[in-house]
Amino acid sequence: MTKQPPDQDSRPRDTAAAEKPEGGAPTAADRHHPGGGTVPTPPPTPGDLAALLLELLRKINSEVPTTPPLQGRAEDAVTNFASISKDLRTLADGSFTAVGSSNRSKRA
């Protein structure tokens, strides 16, 4: 019969390790584990988390989809539209170039 892991309620509560709050810093009992072996990896500090987050954001930003470049006829269409717009340029697109913007202003 396969041994099942103890459920939460039946966990031993008489050791120092068991008293360590989950996710907290390593306790003395961790470092001087009677059984020896490797020292557990310390959980990330807030600084580590921030760096991780920044790295993640950098990665996401580098993967933001960009619009495909226009080529061929589409590129020509953009050029032609600019040409039509230039032909139909109005006062709203750019002010007139005549010397003296307003005769009435000058007289006033």
Place this chain on the structure above:
Amino acid sequence: MFRQFAAIVSPDLLFNAHPFELAWLLEEVWRQRLNDDTTLGNKSIGDPSRRSNLEPTPPYTNTWPPLSAGLQPILDTGELTPPFRWDHLIYAYMVENTRAFEVFRRVVFEFAHGEKLGAPTAESQAWLRNTEELFFKDGAPFFITSVASHLRSDLRANRRNPYQRLFGMELNHGGDDGKPYPYVKADAANNDFVSTFEEFLREVWVGMTFVTATASSNPTDPAKIATLASKLKNMLMSRRQNGNLSREEFSAVTAMAWFHLALEYKNNNDNAPIIQALRAEANGTEQRLFKVAERVGLPAHGLSKHFFDIADSISRILIQIETGDFDFADAVPALYTPVPGPNTPEAAMREIITHWTAITGRDVKARKVAPS
């Protein structure tokens, strides 16, 4: 047209010019119009690059043109050169829908008949004379802009007819009495223009929404957009065969541009002379119109801002559709792909979609619901 002139010379020079100068200037613009009649260009008459084969008045001698030195730069070859291009008729339709023409008609009427609005200022006298001479008269004989005759004597009806023929649309207002305005309706009219154009806008909006999509399926259908653009081109160019409606278009867009410029012109806190005479100074083209309208007791359209804002973009896009630029599926990404620069098809389409939705109340951004 006058708004294009104002990009070269001061609007004040235009407002204060002699009406004969202005009439002649328009005549000369027609003479020096974009007219690609080369075999290489292979443009049919009516094409945006070859609108008409009608001649203006005969060329003048060295003692002409009768233009003052201030207006001369308009005809000088420069950045905004001859040959000239003028706006699409849709520009006139959009601006006229603001009711600006009717409002200014009242202004001229009141100043001509009494002093209900006070006496016109000295600066506004020339504007009033020019407006009456150019846009509320039959026009000088032989001039290209003189489209009124015994056969079509009503200037307002003369514009409603081409609107109906090209776009299958009526203006949103009737006469002063609120009744529908009488005009001759043609049998051959593009009654499918609105539904086709809205379908075109809807498909382009799908393209805009998914242009950057990489992780989802992209429902953009360039072939359908190209088909719709081609359909629009064919229906518009069918009404323009052999240069049909070009004179009417030229006449309508110059008239509307005159009133648009008077409302739009704001330079160093200065306003057009007629706006000052009416004490209608305000911030924004539509707000000045509302004030003028209030002065004469004829309300302008509440959505005037949208009509003014859409006018330039829709004019330019329809001209380009008529050239056939978007007849091909590989060209239509230009309509929904953002590219750097101030005047791009994508920016124009975005503006059209926004204002068309506001004007018509039909949301072209909403997906079509297929009946089950």
